[in-house]
Amino acid sequence: MPANPFNGFTEYGVGIGLRIPHYRHIFERHPVVDWFEIISENFMVDGGRPLAVLDQILERYRVVQHGVSMYFGSAEKLNRDHLRRLKALVKRTKTPWLTDHLCWGSVDGRYSHDLLPMPYTFEATRITARKIREARDYLEVPIAVENVSSYAEFHVSQMTEWEFLNEVAERADCGILLDVNNIYVSSRNHNFDPFEYLNSVPASRVAQIHIAGHSKFEKYILDTHDHPVIDPVWRLYDQAIRRCGPTATLLEWDDRIPSFDEVHTEARKAKKFLPAEVSV
Amino acid sequence: MKLIELQRRMAADLMRPLTRNDNLSSKVKAAEYVAPNDRLTSHERLEIYSRSYWYRVLDSLYDDFPGLRAILGDEAFHKLSLAYLTAHPSSSFTMRNLGCSLEEWLRSRRQYTGGRHALALDMVRLEWAHIQAFDGPSSKPLEPEDLLELSPDLRMSLQPYITLLDVHHPVDDLRIRVSRNPDVHGAASNAVTAPHHRATKRRTVARRKSPMFIAVHRFDESVYYRRIEPEAFRILTALQRGESIGTALDAGFEDQASVAKWFAMWAELGWLCKHDAVNSQGSVHEITGPCG
Numbered sequence: 001m002p003a004n005p006f007n008g009f010t011e012y013g014v015g016i017g018l019r020i021p022h023y024r025h026i027f028e029r030h031p032v033v034d035w036f037e038i039i040s041e042n043f044m045v046d047g048g049r050p051l052a053v054l055d056q057i058l059e060r061y062r063v064v065q066h067g068v069s070m071y072f073g074s075a076e077k078l079n080r081d082h083l084r085r086l087k088a089l090v091k092r093t094k095t096p097w098l099t100d101h102l103c104w105g106s107v108d109g110r111y112s113h114d115l116l117p118m119p120y121t122f123e124a125t126r127i128t129a130r131k132i133r134e135a136r137d138y139l140e141v142p143i144a145v146e147n148v149s150s151y152a153e154f155h156v157s158q159m160t161e162w163e164f165l166n167e168v169a170e171r172a173d174c175g176i177l178l179d180v181n182n183i184y185v186s187s188r189n190h191n192f193d194p195f196e197y198l199n200s201v202p203a204s205r206v207a208q209i210h211i212a213g214h215s216k217f218e219k220y221i222l223d224t225h226d227h228p229v230i231d232p233v234w235r236l237y238d239q240a241i242r243r244c245g246p247t248a249t250l251l252e253w254d255d256r257i258p259s260f261d262e263v264h265t266e267a268r269k270a271k272k273f274l275p276a277e278v279s280v
Numbered sequence: 281m282k283l284i285e286l287q288r289r290m291a292a293d294l295m296r297p298l299t300r301n302d303n304l305s306s307k308v309k310a311a312e313y314v315a316p317n318d319r320l321t322s323h324e325r326l327e328i329y330s331r332s333y334w335y336r337v338l339d340s341l342y343d344d345f346p347g348l349r350a351i352l353g354d355e356a357f358h359k360l361s362l363a364y365l366t367a368h369p370s371s372s373f374t375m376r377n378l379g380c381s382l383e384e385w386l387r388s389r390r391q392y393t394g395g396r397h398a399l400a401l402d403m404v405r406l407e408w409a410h411i412q413a414f415d416g417p418s419s420k421p422l423e424p425e426d427l428l429e430l431s432p433d434l435r436m437s438l439q440p441y442i443t444l445l446d447v448h449h450p451v452d453d454l455r456i457r458v459s460r461n462p463d464v465h466g467a468a469s470n471a472v473t474a475p476h477h478r479a480t481k482r483r484t485v486a487r488r489k490s491p492m493f494i495a496v497h498r499f500d501e502s503v504y505y506r507r508i509e510p511e512a513f514r515i516l517t518a519l520q521r522g523e524s525i526g527t528a529l530d531a532g533f534e535d536q537a538s539v540a541k542w543f544a545m546w547a548e549l550g551w552l553c554k555h556d557a558v559n560s561q562g563s564v565h566e567i568t569g570p571c572g
Contacts, residue, residue: 046417049501069373075284082373107287111370124283152325153315156281219319
Protein backbone atom coordinates (compact mmCIF):
# COMPACT_ATOMS: atom_id res chain seq x y z
CA MET A 1 0.00 0.00 0.00
CA PRO A 2 1.67 3.26 -1.04
CA ALA A 3 2.12 5.77 1.76
CA ASN A 4 1.73 8.57 -0.76
CA PRO A 5 1.77 9.00 -4.55
CA PHE A 6 5.55 9.19 -4.51
CA ASN A 7 6.19 6.38 -2.05
CA GLY A 8 4.99 3.10 -3.48
CA PHE A 9 7.71 1.13 -1.75
CA THR A 10 6.83 1.24 1.92
CA GLU A 11 8.14 -2.30 2.41
CA TYR A 12 11.67 -1.46 1.28
CA GLY A 13 12.91 -1.06 4.83
CA VAL A 14 16.47 0.09 5.46
CA GLY A 15 19.25 -0.07 2.90
CA ILE A 16 22.91 0.82 2.82
CA GLY A 17 25.19 2.29 0.20
CA LEU A 18 27.10 -0.17 -1.97
CA ARG A 19 30.78 0.63 -1.42
CA ILE A 20 33.98 -0.94 -2.75
CA PRO A 21 35.51 -1.89 0.64
CA HIS A 22 32.47 -4.12 1.28
CA TYR A 23 32.49 -6.02 -2.03
CA ARG A 24 34.41 -9.00 -0.72
CA HIS A 25 32.18 -9.39 2.33
CA ILE A 26 29.03 -9.16 0.22
CA PHE A 27 30.16 -11.68 -2.38
CA GLU A 28 31.57 -14.15 0.10
CA ARG A 29 28.88 -14.00 2.79
CA HIS A 30 25.79 -12.83 0.94
CA PRO A 31 24.42 -10.85 3.90
CA VAL A 32 20.70 -10.15 4.07
CA VAL A 33 20.25 -6.52 3.14
CA ASP A 34 16.90 -4.90 2.34
CA TRP A 35 18.40 -2.98 -0.58
CA PHE A 36 21.52 -1.30 -1.81
CA GLU A 37 21.77 2.26 -3.00
CA ILE A 38 24.35 2.70 -5.75
CA ILE A 39 25.95 5.92 -6.86
CA SER A 40 24.82 5.99 -10.48
CA GLU A 41 27.96 7.69 -11.77
CA ASN A 42 30.17 4.85 -10.49
CA PHE A 43 28.42 2.52 -12.93
CA MET A 44 27.81 4.83 -15.89
CA VAL A 45 30.76 3.27 -17.67
CA ASP A 46 31.08 1.28 -20.87
CA GLY A 47 32.28 -2.00 -19.41
CA GLY A 48 34.78 -3.72 -17.17
CA ARG A 49 34.68 -4.54 -13.51
CA PRO A 50 32.15 -1.92 -12.32
CA LEU A 51 29.41 -3.41 -14.47
CA ALA A 52 30.46 -6.98 -13.70
CA VAL A 53 30.18 -6.21 -9.98
CA LEU A 54 26.83 -4.53 -10.47
CA ASP A 55 25.43 -7.50 -12.37
CA GLN A 56 26.44 -9.80 -9.52
CA ILE A 57 24.74 -7.53 -7.02
CA LEU A 58 21.59 -7.37 -9.14
CA GLU A 59 21.34 -11.16 -9.11
CA ARG A 60 20.69 -11.13 -5.35
CA TYR A 61 19.67 -7.67 -4.21
CA ARG A 62 17.31 -4.80 -4.86
CA VAL A 63 19.14 -1.73 -6.05
CA VAL A 64 18.09 1.91 -6.11
CA GLN A 65 20.07 4.52 -8.02
CA HIS A 66 21.28 7.73 -6.43
CA GLY A 67 23.02 10.32 -8.57
CA VAL A 68 25.50 13.04 -7.72
CA SER A 69 25.93 14.91 -11.01
CA MET A 70 22.60 15.54 -12.69
CA TYR A 71 22.79 19.10 -11.32
CA PHE A 72 19.12 19.96 -11.77
CA GLY A 73 19.91 23.42 -10.42
CA SER A 74 22.60 24.30 -12.96
CA ALA A 75 21.45 27.02 -15.33
CA GLU A 76 22.76 25.11 -18.35
CA LYS A 77 20.76 22.45 -20.13
CA LEU A 78 20.79 18.80 -19.13
CA ASN A 79 23.74 16.91 -20.57
CA ARG A 80 22.29 14.55 -23.20
CA ASP A 81 25.23 12.16 -23.08
CA HIS A 82 24.86 11.95 -19.32
CA LEU A 83 21.15 11.20 -19.70
CA ARG A 84 21.81 8.51 -22.30
CA ARG A 85 24.24 6.76 -20.01
CA LEU A 86 21.89 7.12 -17.06
CA LYS A 87 19.00 5.64 -18.99
CA ALA A 88 21.10 2.65 -19.98
CA LEU A 89 21.88 2.11 -16.30
CA VAL A 90 18.23 2.52 -15.31
CA LYS A 91 17.34 -0.25 -17.75
CA ARG A 92 20.07 -2.43 -16.32
CA THR A 93 19.20 -1.96 -12.63
CA LYS A 94 15.42 -1.57 -13.06
CA THR A 95 15.60 0.94 -10.26
CA PRO A 96 12.04 1.61 -9.04
CA TRP A 97 12.84 5.29 -8.53
CA LEU A 98 15.85 7.50 -9.01
CA THR A 99 17.25 10.28 -6.88
CA ASP A 100 19.65 13.18 -7.27
CA HIS A 101 20.33 16.42 -5.49
CA LEU A 102 18.66 19.80 -5.42
CA CYS A 103 21.86 21.64 -6.23
CA TRP A 104 24.07 22.82 -9.04
CA GLY A 105 27.63 21.78 -9.87
CA SER A 106 28.53 22.66 -13.43
CA VAL A 107 28.48 25.74 -15.61
CA ASP A 108 29.56 26.27 -19.21
CA GLY A 109 30.64 22.64 -19.41
CA ARG A 110 32.97 22.80 -16.41
CA TYR A 111 32.30 20.47 -13.52
CA SER A 112 32.97 21.10 -9.83
CA HIS A 113 32.06 17.54 -8.78
CA ASP A 114 30.42 19.09 -5.76
CA LEU A 115 26.87 19.65 -4.57
CA LEU A 116 26.82 23.43 -4.65
CA PRO A 117 24.05 25.38 -2.92
CA MET A 118 21.24 27.05 -4.81
CA PRO A 119 20.21 30.66 -4.57
CA TYR A 120 16.61 30.37 -3.38
CA THR A 121 15.01 32.45 -6.11
CA PHE A 122 11.87 32.01 -8.18
CA GLU A 123 13.96 31.99 -11.34
CA ALA A 124 15.94 29.03 -9.94
CA THR A 125 12.75 27.13 -9.05
CA ARG A 126 11.51 27.46 -12.64
CA ILE A 127 14.77 26.32 -14.21
CA THR A 128 15.28 23.48 -11.76
CA ALA A 129 11.73 22.17 -11.98
CA ARG A 130 11.83 22.21 -15.78
CA LYS A 131 15.00 20.13 -15.82
CA ILE A 132 13.59 17.60 -13.36
CA ARG A 133 10.55 17.17 -15.58
CA GLU A 134 12.72 16.78 -18.68
CA ALA A 135 14.87 14.16 -16.98
CA ARG A 136 11.88 12.21 -15.72
CA ASP A 137 10.24 12.24 -19.14
CA TYR A 138 13.41 10.99 -20.80
CA LEU A 139 14.36 8.43 -18.18
CA GLU A 140 10.81 7.16 -17.67
CA VAL A 141 11.29 6.57 -13.97
CA PRO A 142 10.02 8.51 -10.91
CA ILE A 143 12.51 11.08 -9.64
CA ALA A 144 12.98 12.35 -6.10
CA VAL A 145 15.23 15.31 -5.30
CA GLU A 146 17.39 15.47 -2.19
CA ASN A 147 17.97 18.49 0.01
CA VAL A 148 21.73 19.07 0.38
CA SER A 149 23.91 20.22 3.23
CA SER A 150 25.18 23.71 2.65
CA TYR A 151 27.77 26.09 4.03
CA ALA A 152 26.87 29.28 2.20
CA GLU A 153 23.82 31.39 1.47
CA PHE A 154 23.29 34.07 -1.16
CA HIS A 155 22.16 37.68 -0.96
CA VAL A 156 19.76 37.12 -3.85
CA SER A 157 17.70 34.44 -2.09
CA GLN A 158 14.00 35.22 -1.92
CA MET A 159 12.78 32.37 0.31
CA THR A 160 13.90 29.78 2.86
CA GLU A 161 15.50 26.51 1.80
CA TRP A 162 12.42 24.51 2.66
CA GLU A 163 10.19 26.90 0.74
CA PHE A 164 12.52 26.49 -2.21
CA LEU A 165 12.43 22.70 -1.93
CA ASN A 166 8.65 22.67 -1.75
CA GLU A 167 8.28 25.11 -4.65
CA VAL A 168 10.56 23.05 -6.89
CA ALA A 169 8.88 19.75 -5.95
CA GLU A 170 5.47 21.26 -6.59
CA ARG A 171 6.45 22.77 -9.96
CA ALA A 172 8.19 19.58 -11.08
CA ASP A 173 5.57 17.33 -9.48
CA CYS A 174 8.36 15.10 -8.21
CA GLY A 175 9.19 13.22 -5.04
CA ILE A 176 11.52 14.33 -2.26
CA LEU A 177 14.47 12.41 -0.88
CA LEU A 178 14.49 13.86 2.59
CA ASP A 179 17.98 13.84 4.10
CA VAL A 180 17.44 14.48 7.78
CA ASN A 181 21.18 14.70 8.43
CA ASN A 182 21.45 17.42 5.80
CA ILE A 183 18.60 19.31 7.46
CA TYR A 184 20.47 19.10 10.76
CA VAL A 185 23.81 20.17 9.25
CA SER A 186 22.29 23.14 7.42
CA SER A 187 20.25 24.15 10.47
CA ARG A 188 23.45 24.48 12.46
CA ASN A 189 25.28 26.28 9.66
CA HIS A 190 22.46 28.72 8.97
CA ASN A 191 20.78 29.06 12.37
CA PHE A 192 17.30 27.72 11.75
CA ASP A 193 15.06 25.24 13.56
CA PRO A 194 15.42 21.84 11.84
CA PHE A 195 11.95 20.80 12.99
CA GLU A 196 10.42 23.86 11.34
CA TYR A 197 12.08 22.70 8.10
CA LEU A 198 11.02 19.09 8.58
CA ASN A 199 7.43 19.93 9.44
CA SER A 200 7.15 22.22 6.42
CA VAL A 201 8.06 19.52 3.91
CA PRO A 202 4.95 17.98 2.32
CA ALA A 203 4.82 14.42 3.65
CA SER A 204 2.83 13.48 0.58
CA ARG A 205 5.96 13.90 -1.58
CA VAL A 206 8.57 12.12 0.55
CA ALA A 207 9.75 9.06 -1.38
CA GLN A 208 12.91 8.17 0.56
CA ILE A 209 14.89 9.25 3.61
CA HIS A 210 18.67 9.53 4.08
CA ILE A 211 20.44 9.31 7.42
CA ALA A 212 24.18 9.85 7.95
CA GLY A 213 26.88 11.14 10.23
CA HIS A 214 28.86 14.35 9.92
CA SER A 215 31.89 16.21 11.30
CA LYS A 216 31.87 19.19 13.64
CA PHE A 217 34.36 22.00 13.24
CA GLU A 218 34.76 25.09 15.34
CA LYS A 219 32.50 27.33 13.28
CA TYR A 220 30.52 24.98 11.08
CA ILE A 221 29.46 21.40 10.47
CA LEU A 222 30.55 19.45 7.40
CA ASP A 223 28.51 16.64 5.85
CA THR A 224 31.28 14.05 5.74
CA HIS A 225 29.35 10.77 5.98
CA ASP A 226 32.15 9.33 8.09
CA HIS A 227 30.54 8.91 11.51
CA PRO A 228 27.57 7.16 13.09
CA VAL A 229 24.25 8.99 13.16
CA ILE A 230 23.98 11.31 16.18
CA ASP A 231 20.94 11.45 18.48
CA PRO A 232 19.57 14.80 17.24
CA VAL A 233 19.47 13.35 13.72
CA TRP A 234 17.72 10.21 14.96
CA ARG A 235 15.11 12.50 16.57
CA LEU A 236 14.57 14.18 13.21
CA TYR A 237 14.28 10.76 11.60
CA ASP A 238 11.69 9.72 14.19
CA GLN A 239 9.65 12.81 13.42
CA ALA A 240 9.98 12.23 9.68
CA ILE A 241 8.64 8.67 9.99
CA ARG A 242 5.79 9.90 12.18
CA ARG A 243 4.83 12.41 9.48
CA CYS A 244 5.50 10.31 6.39
CA GLY A 245 4.80 6.74 7.47
CA PRO A 246 7.02 3.80 6.50
CA THR A 247 9.55 5.14 4.01
CA ALA A 248 12.55 3.54 2.34
CA THR A 249 15.54 4.61 4.40
CA LEU A 250 19.23 4.64 3.54
CA LEU A 251 22.31 5.08 5.70
CA GLU A 252 25.14 6.90 3.91
CA TRP A 253 28.70 6.12 5.00
CA ASP A 254 31.21 7.25 2.38
CA ASP A 255 34.50 8.01 4.07
CA ARG A 256 36.57 6.17 6.69
CA ILE A 257 34.25 3.30 5.90
CA PRO A 258 34.17 0.69 8.69
CA SER A 259 33.35 -2.99 8.27
CA PHE A 260 30.21 -4.05 6.50
CA ASP A 261 28.75 -5.31 9.77
CA GLU A 262 29.36 -2.01 11.51
CA VAL A 263 27.67 -0.04 8.75
CA HIS A 264 24.77 -2.48 8.57
CA THR A 265 24.31 -2.43 12.34
CA GLU A 266 24.19 1.36 12.31
CA ALA A 267 21.60 1.30 9.53
CA ARG A 268 19.46 -1.22 11.38
CA LYS A 269 19.05 1.20 14.26
CA ALA A 270 16.44 2.84 12.04
CA LYS A 271 14.29 -0.25 12.54
CA LYS A 272 13.06 0.83 15.93
CA PHE A 273 11.47 3.91 14.39
CA LEU A 274 9.70 1.97 11.65
CA PRO A 275 6.46 0.01 12.08
CA ALA A 276 7.11 -3.63 13.02
CA GLU A 277 5.91 -5.11 9.72
CA VAL A 278 8.68 -3.41 7.76
CA SER A 279 11.51 -5.90 7.44
CA VAL A 280 15.15 -5.07 8.04
CA MET B 281 21.84 38.56 -10.20
CA LYS B 282 20.61 35.92 -12.65
CA LEU B 283 21.19 32.24 -11.88
CA ILE B 284 23.68 31.81 -14.71
CA GLU B 285 25.65 34.89 -13.63
CA LEU B 286 25.87 33.72 -10.04
CA GLN B 287 26.96 30.24 -11.06
CA ARG B 288 29.61 31.50 -13.47
CA ARG B 289 31.01 33.80 -10.83
CA MET B 290 31.01 31.22 -8.05
CA ALA B 291 32.55 28.54 -10.27
CA ALA B 292 35.32 30.90 -11.35
CA ASP B 293 35.99 31.84 -7.73
CA LEU B 294 36.07 28.37 -6.26
CA MET B 295 38.15 26.97 -9.12
CA ARG B 296 40.78 29.68 -8.65
CA PRO B 297 43.92 28.02 -7.21
CA LEU B 298 44.25 28.20 -3.44
CA THR B 299 47.09 30.12 -1.81
CA ARG B 300 50.14 28.38 -0.36
CA ASN B 301 48.26 27.95 2.90
CA ASP B 302 45.23 26.46 1.19
CA ASN B 303 43.22 29.64 1.54
CA LEU B 304 40.90 31.27 -0.94
CA SER B 305 42.62 34.08 -2.80
CA SER B 306 42.11 37.52 -1.29
CA LYS B 307 41.26 38.74 -4.80
CA VAL B 308 37.92 36.94 -4.59
CA LYS B 309 35.13 39.33 -3.58
CA ALA B 310 32.78 36.79 -2.03
CA ALA B 311 30.86 39.37 0.00
CA GLU B 312 29.31 40.69 -3.20
CA TYR B 313 27.13 37.58 -3.54
CA VAL B 314 27.66 35.25 -0.55
CA ALA B 315 25.97 36.19 2.71
CA PRO B 316 27.95 35.95 5.96
CA ASN B 317 26.61 34.55 9.21
CA ASP B 318 27.46 35.19 12.86
CA ARG B 319 30.51 32.86 12.73
CA LEU B 320 31.86 32.98 9.20
CA THR B 321 32.52 35.78 6.74
CA SER B 322 31.37 35.47 3.15
CA HIS B 323 34.97 34.75 2.19
CA GLU B 324 35.27 31.93 4.73
CA ARG B 325 32.04 30.35 3.58
CA LEU B 326 33.13 30.31 -0.05
CA GLU B 327 36.53 29.01 1.02
CA ILE B 328 34.90 25.82 2.33
CA TYR B 329 33.72 25.07 -1.20
CA SER B 330 36.96 26.09 -2.85
CA ARG B 331 39.03 23.83 -0.62
CA SER B 332 36.62 20.98 -1.17
CA TYR B 333 36.90 21.41 -4.94
CA TRP B 334 40.68 21.45 -5.01
CA TYR B 335 41.13 18.61 -2.52
CA ARG B 336 38.71 16.49 -4.51
CA VAL B 337 40.20 16.95 -7.98
CA LEU B 338 43.80 16.81 -6.74
CA ASP B 339 43.04 13.58 -4.89
CA SER B 340 41.46 12.10 -7.98
CA LEU B 341 44.54 12.78 -10.10
CA TYR B 342 46.74 11.57 -7.25
CA ASP B 343 44.94 8.23 -7.23
CA ASP B 344 44.82 7.84 -11.01
CA PHE B 345 48.52 8.51 -11.71
CA PRO B 346 50.56 6.77 -9.00
CA GLY B 347 53.31 5.94 -11.49
CA LEU B 348 53.79 9.54 -12.57
CA ARG B 349 53.76 10.58 -8.91
CA ALA B 350 56.50 8.05 -8.18
CA ILE B 351 58.64 9.43 -11.00
CA LEU B 352 58.24 13.08 -10.02
CA GLY B 353 57.88 12.87 -6.26
CA ASP B 354 54.91 14.26 -4.32
CA GLU B 355 55.85 17.95 -4.43
CA ALA B 356 56.54 18.11 -8.15
CA PHE B 357 53.47 16.01 -8.86
CA HIS B 358 51.36 18.43 -6.82
CA LYS B 359 52.69 21.42 -8.78
CA LEU B 360 52.04 19.64 -12.05
CA SER B 361 48.51 18.66 -10.96
CA LEU B 362 47.68 22.19 -9.91
CA ALA B 363 48.89 23.67 -13.20
CA TYR B 364 47.17 20.99 -15.28
CA LEU B 365 43.83 21.23 -13.48
CA THR B 366 43.92 25.02 -13.70
CA ALA B 367 44.40 24.73 -17.46
CA HIS B 368 42.02 21.79 -17.84
CA PRO B 369 39.20 21.86 -15.30
CA SER B 370 36.91 18.87 -15.49
CA SER B 371 34.65 18.83 -18.52
CA SER B 372 32.95 15.55 -17.68
CA PHE B 373 30.35 14.45 -15.15
CA THR B 374 32.87 11.87 -13.92
CA MET B 375 36.31 12.48 -12.43
CA ARG B 376 37.40 9.34 -14.24
CA ASN B 377 38.16 11.57 -17.22
CA LEU B 378 40.19 14.20 -15.36
CA GLY B 379 43.46 12.98 -16.84
CA CYS B 380 42.25 12.76 -20.43
CA SER B 381 44.30 15.76 -21.62
CA LEU B 382 47.32 15.23 -19.41
CA GLU B 383 49.59 13.69 -22.04
CA GLU B 384 48.87 16.42 -24.58
CA TRP B 385 49.26 19.19 -21.99
CA LEU B 386 52.45 17.78 -20.51
CA ARG B 387 54.16 17.19 -23.85
CA SER B 388 55.17 20.85 -24.20
CA ARG B 389 55.77 21.55 -20.49
CA ARG B 390 59.12 20.11 -19.59
CA GLN B 391 59.38 22.43 -16.58
CA TYR B 392 57.11 20.09 -14.62
CA THR B 393 59.03 16.87 -15.15
CA GLY B 394 62.45 17.65 -13.68
CA GLY B 395 64.63 16.16 -16.40
CA ARG B 396 62.52 13.04 -16.66
CA HIS B 397 60.25 14.24 -19.42
CA ALA B 398 60.30 11.21 -21.71
CA LEU B 399 59.84 8.82 -18.79
CA ALA B 400 56.98 10.91 -17.40
CA LEU B 401 55.23 10.98 -20.77
CA ASP B 402 55.59 7.23 -21.20
CA MET B 403 54.06 6.73 -17.77
CA VAL B 404 51.16 9.12 -18.42
CA ARG B 405 50.31 7.22 -21.59
CA LEU B 406 50.38 3.91 -19.72
CA GLU B 407 48.26 5.21 -16.83
CA TRP B 408 45.62 6.74 -19.10
CA ALA B 409 45.53 3.45 -21.04
CA HIS B 410 45.05 1.69 -17.69
CA ILE B 411 41.96 3.79 -16.97
CA GLN B 412 40.55 3.02 -20.41
CA ALA B 413 41.20 -0.69 -20.01
CA PHE B 414 39.58 -0.73 -16.58
CA ASP B 415 36.10 0.30 -17.68
CA GLY B 416 36.22 0.87 -21.43
CA PRO B 417 33.67 -0.68 -23.78
CA SER B 418 34.00 -4.20 -25.11
CA SER B 419 32.64 -6.06 -28.11
CA LYS B 420 31.76 -9.69 -28.55
CA PRO B 421 35.08 -11.46 -29.08
CA LEU B 422 35.67 -13.62 -32.11
CA GLU B 423 35.15 -17.34 -31.53
CA PRO B 424 37.86 -19.86 -32.49
CA GLU B 425 35.73 -20.98 -35.43
CA ASP B 426 35.69 -17.41 -36.73
CA LEU B 427 39.45 -17.65 -37.10
CA LEU B 428 39.14 -20.76 -39.25
CA GLU B 429 37.77 -18.63 -42.04
CA LEU B 430 40.60 -16.13 -42.14
CA SER B 431 41.13 -14.64 -45.55
CA PRO B 432 43.35 -11.75 -46.67
CA ASP B 433 40.32 -9.50 -47.25
CA LEU B 434 38.77 -10.14 -43.83
CA ARG B 435 38.72 -7.19 -41.44
CA MET B 436 38.67 -7.59 -37.70
CA SER B 437 39.47 -5.23 -34.93
CA LEU B 438 40.74 -5.10 -31.39
CA GLN B 439 38.61 -4.72 -28.33
CA PRO B 440 38.04 -0.99 -27.88
CA TYR B 441 39.40 -1.12 -24.32
CA ILE B 442 42.88 -2.12 -25.59
CA THR B 443 45.60 0.50 -26.03
CA LEU B 444 48.81 -0.31 -27.88
CA LEU B 445 51.84 1.63 -26.67
CA ASP B 446 55.35 2.09 -27.96
CA VAL B 447 57.50 3.41 -25.13
CA HIS B 448 61.19 3.77 -24.37
CA HIS B 449 61.03 2.99 -20.66
CA PRO B 450 59.82 -0.13 -18.83
CA VAL B 451 56.98 1.85 -17.29
CA ASP B 452 54.87 -1.27 -16.98
CA ASP B 453 57.27 -2.77 -14.45
CA LEU B 454 57.53 0.53 -12.62
CA ARG B 455 53.78 0.99 -12.43
CA ILE B 456 53.29 -2.50 -11.04
CA ARG B 457 55.92 -1.83 -8.38
CA VAL B 458 54.41 1.43 -7.19
CA SER B 459 50.80 0.47 -7.52
CA ARG B 460 49.12 -0.23 -4.24
CA ASN B 461 45.60 -0.89 -5.42
CA PRO B 462 45.24 0.05 -9.05
CA ASP B 463 41.64 -0.94 -9.57
CA VAL B 464 39.99 1.12 -6.88
CA HIS B 465 38.03 3.78 -8.74
CA GLY B 466 34.93 5.73 -8.05
CA ALA B 467 34.54 5.77 -4.29
CA ALA B 468 31.68 8.14 -3.80
CA SER B 469 31.63 10.93 -1.35
CA ASN B 470 30.97 14.58 -1.90
CA ALA B 471 32.37 15.58 1.45
CA VAL B 472 36.10 16.26 1.48
CA THR B 473 37.78 17.64 4.56
CA ALA B 474 41.47 17.39 3.72
CA PRO B 475 43.79 16.28 0.95
CA HIS B 476 45.44 12.90 1.21
CA HIS B 477 49.06 13.23 2.26
CA ARG B 478 51.00 10.07 1.62
CA ALA B 479 54.73 10.04 1.18
CA THR B 480 55.72 8.67 -2.21
CA LYS B 481 59.15 7.19 -2.74
CA ARG B 482 60.68 8.72 -5.88
CA ARG B 483 61.68 6.16 -8.49
CA THR B 484 63.14 5.97 -11.95
CA VAL B 485 64.03 3.47 -14.65
CA ALA B 486 66.63 3.63 -17.40
CA ARG B 487 65.79 4.58 -20.97
CA ARG B 488 66.12 1.80 -23.51
CA LYS B 489 67.79 2.30 -26.87
CA SER B 490 65.03 0.61 -28.81
CA PRO B 491 61.34 1.05 -28.14
CA MET B 492 59.34 -1.57 -26.32
CA PHE B 493 55.75 -2.42 -27.11
CA ILE B 494 52.97 -2.92 -24.59
CA ALA B 495 49.31 -3.86 -24.97
CA VAL B 496 47.27 -2.54 -22.06
CA HIS B 497 44.24 -4.79 -21.81
CA ARG B 498 41.93 -6.49 -19.36
CA PHE B 499 41.17 -10.10 -18.65
CA ASP B 500 38.62 -11.35 -16.14
CA GLU B 501 37.93 -7.69 -15.31
CA SER B 502 41.52 -7.00 -14.21
CA VAL B 503 43.94 -4.73 -16.08
CA TYR B 504 47.17 -6.19 -17.44
CA TYR B 505 50.20 -4.88 -19.31
CA ARG B 506 51.44 -7.36 -21.89
CA ARG B 507 54.68 -6.84 -23.74
CA ILE B 508 54.48 -7.78 -27.37
CA GLU B 509 56.96 -8.21 -30.21
CA PRO B 510 57.50 -5.31 -32.65
CA GLU B 511 55.93 -7.29 -35.50
CA ALA B 512 52.92 -8.19 -33.37
CA PHE B 513 52.56 -4.51 -32.47
CA ARG B 514 52.50 -3.57 -36.14
CA ILE B 515 49.89 -6.22 -36.99
CA LEU B 516 47.67 -5.24 -34.07
CA THR B 517 48.00 -1.54 -34.88
CA ALA B 518 46.96 -2.22 -38.47
CA LEU B 519 43.97 -4.26 -37.31
CA GLN B 520 43.01 -1.49 -34.89
CA ARG B 521 43.08 0.97 -37.81
CA GLY B 522 40.62 -1.25 -39.64
CA GLU B 523 43.06 -2.67 -42.18
CA SER B 524 42.35 -6.06 -43.71
CA ILE B 525 44.15 -9.15 -42.47
CA GLY B 526 46.26 -9.17 -45.61
CA THR B 527 47.41 -5.57 -45.15
CA ALA B 528 48.02 -6.11 -41.45
CA LEU B 529 50.20 -9.12 -42.11
CA ASP B 530 52.16 -7.18 -44.70
CA ALA B 531 52.85 -4.61 -41.98
CA GLY B 532 54.30 -7.06 -39.53
CA PHE B 533 54.77 -10.46 -41.04
CA GLU B 534 57.60 -12.40 -39.46
CA ASP B 535 56.98 -16.06 -40.03
CA GLN B 536 53.88 -18.15 -40.37
CA ALA B 537 54.39 -20.03 -37.12
CA SER B 538 54.76 -16.88 -35.05
CA VAL B 539 51.74 -15.24 -36.63
CA ALA B 540 49.60 -18.32 -36.04
CA LYS B 541 50.74 -18.44 -32.42
CA TRP B 542 50.00 -14.76 -31.91
CA PHE B 543 46.51 -14.96 -33.37
CA ALA B 544 45.72 -17.97 -31.22
CA MET B 545 46.88 -16.12 -28.12
CA TRP B 546 44.99 -12.94 -29.01
CA ALA B 547 41.85 -14.98 -29.58
CA GLU B 548 42.32 -16.72 -26.24
CA LEU B 549 42.64 -13.35 -24.51
CA GLY B 550 39.50 -12.13 -26.25
CA TRP B 551 41.33 -9.28 -27.98
CA LEU B 552 39.89 -9.83 -31.45
CA CYS B 553 36.41 -8.87 -32.45
CA LYS B 554 34.45 -8.27 -35.60
CA HIS B 555 35.26 -5.00 -37.31
CA ASP B 556 31.55 -4.18 -37.78
CA ALA B 557 30.82 -4.87 -34.14
CA VAL B 558 33.15 -2.13 -32.97
CA ASN B 559 31.86 0.37 -35.50
CA SER B 560 28.22 -0.28 -34.82
CA GLN B 561 28.62 -0.18 -31.04
CA GLY B 562 30.46 3.12 -31.10
CA SER B 563 31.98 3.85 -27.73
CA VAL B 564 31.07 7.06 -26.00
CA HIS B 565 34.64 8.21 -26.40
CA GLU B 566 34.25 8.03 -30.13
CA ILE B 567 31.15 10.19 -29.92
CA THR B 568 32.22 12.83 -27.45
CA GLY B 569 36.01 12.58 -27.32
CA PRO B 570 38.12 11.20 -24.50
CA CYS B 571 37.16 13.97 -22.06
CA GLY B 572 33.42 13.77 -22.63
